[in-house]
Each structure stands twice: as C-alpha cells, then as structure tokens.
Amino acid sequence: MSTATRETxxxxxxxxxxxxxxxxxxxxxxxxxxxxxxxxxxxRWLGPRGLTMEIDRWDAxxxxxxxxxxxxxxxxxxxxxxxxxxxxxxxxxxxxxFEGFPDGVSLETVTFTDLGDGRTRLEALSVVDxxxxxDAMLSSGMDVGVKEGYEQLDELLENGAA
Amino acid sequence: MSTATRETxxxxxxxxxxxxxxxxxxxxxxxxxxxxxxxxxxxRWLGPRGLTMEIDRWDAxxxxxxxxxxxxxxxxxxxxxxxxxxxxxxxxxxxxxFEGFPDGVSLETVTFTDLGDGRTRLEALSVVDxxxxxDAMLSSGMDVGVKEGYEQLDELLENGAA
Numbered sequence: 001m002s003t004a005t006r007e008t009x010x011x012x013x014x015x016x017x018x019x020x021x022x023x024x025x026x027x028x029x030x031x032x033x034x035x036x037x038x039x040x041x042x043x044r045w046l047g048p049r050g051l052t053m054e055i056d057r058w059d060a061x062x063x064x065x066x067x068x069x070x071x072x073x074x075x076x077x078x079x080x081x082x083x084x085x086x087x088x089x090x091x092x093x094x095x096x097x098f099e100g101f102p103d104g105v106s107l108e109t110v111t112f113t114d115l116g117d118g119r120t121r122l123e124a125l126s127v128v129d130x131x132x133x134x135d136a137m138l139s140s141g142m143d144v145g146v147k148e149g150y151e152q153l154d155e156l157l158e159n160g161a162a
Numbered sequence: 163m164s165t166a167t168r169e170t171x172x173x174x175x176x177x178x179x180x181x182x183x184x185x186x187x188x189x190x191x192x193x194x195x196x197x198x199x200x201x202x203x204x205x206r207w208l209g210p211r212g213l214t215m216e217i218d219r220w221d222a223x224x225x226x227x228x229x230x231x232x233x234x235x236x237x238x239x240x241x242x243x244x245x246x247x248x249x250x251x252x253x254x255x256x257x258x259x260f261e262g263f264p265d266g267v268s269l270e271t272v273t274f275t276d277l278g279d280g281r282t283r284l285e286a287l288s289v290v291d292x293x294x295x296x297d298a299m300l301s302s303g304m305d306v307g308v309k310e311g312y313e314q315l316d317e318l319l320e321n322g323a324a
C-alpha cells in the first residue's frame with residue numbers, strides 16, 4: 001500500500017460546527033479498534049511526535065472515561081473526557097476537553113469500517129456548539145497532532161504490536 | 163412569583179444544530195443543582211407526568227454516567243449517557259441517548275445562574291451533529307417532557323424536598 005492512500009483529511013463542514021477526520025489504515029478493523037481502547041497501545045501513538053503520554057484513567061467502555069497528560073520540553077497538557085459508547089470494532093463516542101479550557105467540550109464519534117483485504121477506514125466526526133468554537137479547534141494546531149498520531153499508529157500496526 | 167415567569171422556552175438556533183432550553187425557578191441555585199445530581203430527587207421530576215422512572219445508574223460526577231428507564235402504560239423508554247463534567251452549583255455537561263436509537267447522541271450543557279432573591283435561571287444547550295438530527299429531536303415531543311418535568315421540579319422545590 002502506498003503512503004498516498006494514508007493521507008489524513010480534515011474537513012470543516014461549511015454549514016454546521018463539525019470537523020471530520022478521515023484516514024485509512026493497512027490493518028484489520030480489530031487491530032485498529034484495539035489500538036483505540038487499550039491504554040498500553042493508546043499511549044504509544046496518540047498525539048504529536050515528541051510528547052510522552054501519561055494516562056491517569058483509561059476506562060474505554062460504555063459509561064467509562066479517561067484522563068491523560070501529554071508532556072514535552074515546553075510543558076504539560078491535560079485532557080479528559082467520557083466514553084459515551086464503546087461498540088467493539090464499530091464505533092466509539094466520546095467527549096473531549098483540554099483542561100486548560102474546561103468550558104470547551106467536543107463530542108466525537110469514531111467509526112471503524114472494514115475495507116476488506118485487511119484494511120480499515122477510520123472517520124472521526126467532532127461537533128461543538130458554535131462555529132467560533134469549531135474554528136478555534138481547527139486553528140489550534142490539532143492537524144499536526146492528528147497526522148503525526150496516525151503515523152505513529154501506522155508504525156505500531158506495522159510492528160504487529162496492535 | 164407568578165407562574166408566567168416560569169415559562170420554559172425552547173429555541174432552535176437557525177444557524178447551528180442546537181436547542182436552548184431556558185427556565186427560571188423560585189429556589190436557590192444549590193437546591194436546583196442538588197435536584198439534578200441526587201438520584202432520589204431526579205427520579206421524582208425528570209420527564210413528563212404519568213411516567214415512573216427507574217434508575218439503574220446515576221453517578222453524577224465528572225467522569226461518571228447514568229442509565230434509567232421511563233415506564234408508562236404504553237411501554238418502556240431507556241436512556242443513558244455520561245457525565246463529562248459536574249461542577250457544583252454551576253454547570254453539568256452530559257451526553258444523552260435514547261436506547262431505541264443508539265446512534266443518536268446529543269451533548270448537553272446545563273448552566274445554573276444565581277438570580278438573587280433565592281431564584282435560579284437554568285439553561286440547557288443541546289448540540290447534535292446535523293440540522294436533521296436537531297429537527298428530529300424537536301419533533302419528538304420533547305417539549306412536553308421538558309415542560310412537565312420542570313413543573314414537577316417546581317413542586318419538589320416548593321415542598322422543600324430538594
């Protein structure tokens with residue numbers, strides 16, 4: 001599989017305050033899903049390169065929640081949220097907040113689609129309650145974290161770790 | 163206080179897929195808040211009149227969740243969600259799903275404002291990811307449940323129970 005098909009697309013809807021992230025992986029759905037729910041795997045790929053991730057809570061089941069800290073030489077960034085639903089190999093619905101801006105909350109729906117031939121399409125749709133909040137998310141540099149995170153996930157899947 | 167000022171307003175935003183519910187209560191913030199987080203109080207007012215509410219889980223704290231069943235002579239209606247944040251006397255952020263339509267998830271932010279003189283303004287802002295989903299929520303008959311529920315909450319607060 002060429003790296004070209006591994007492009008991460010990040011699309012802001014013109015009409016509603018959503019962001020759609022889409023990405024394909026050269027690994028089966030079960031592996032991509034597992035890398036989203038098992039803490040020991042998540043901390044090896046989530047977020048931009050060069051950060052360490054310390055997980056305080058990762059209870060990836062319906063009604064559970066999470067809390068973690070990303071660290072680099074510039075400081076610490078804490079995040080938390082709830083798992084509204086975890087539907088194995090299909091769908092994860094979760095909330096997300098950066099602790100530095102606790103009034104900002106997004107609702108994220110991640111869907112896992114089996115493309116056949118051991119490949120998977122991931123779509124993550126985030127919604128917030130205003131266009132201003134959506135545009136602030138977009139301009140926060142999230143694209144770097146998302147793209148580098150998925151590259152790290154590629155590497156994890158290729159190594160057979162996930 | 164006249165009942166006129168207790169009108170519940172339900173407003174659909176023309177530009178984004180949100181619903182804003184606003185209501186004032188003739189009771190202090192602490193009492194109105196407590197009636198939202200303590201299961202024994204919640205089950206006495208939430209939802210339309212004539213239903214019984216059975217709570218399977220009500221863990222109203224940041225990172226917690228809930229699950230309950232409304233019953234009437236026509237049947238059962240199950241709901242569940244997560245408490246993303248519970249900020250005492252100020253704010254509750256939660257997700258919400260009707261189990262009969264599990265792919266429909268809304269994110270709701272309830273804010274409690276002290277109006278002075280022992281009165282409280284409640285605002286509940288719900289967001290979903292499309293205008294179609296928002297309009298479906300509006301046409302589901304939710305307004306009856308919201309208005310009757312808040313009338314039952316008035317009665318609970320007047321009785322000094324909350």
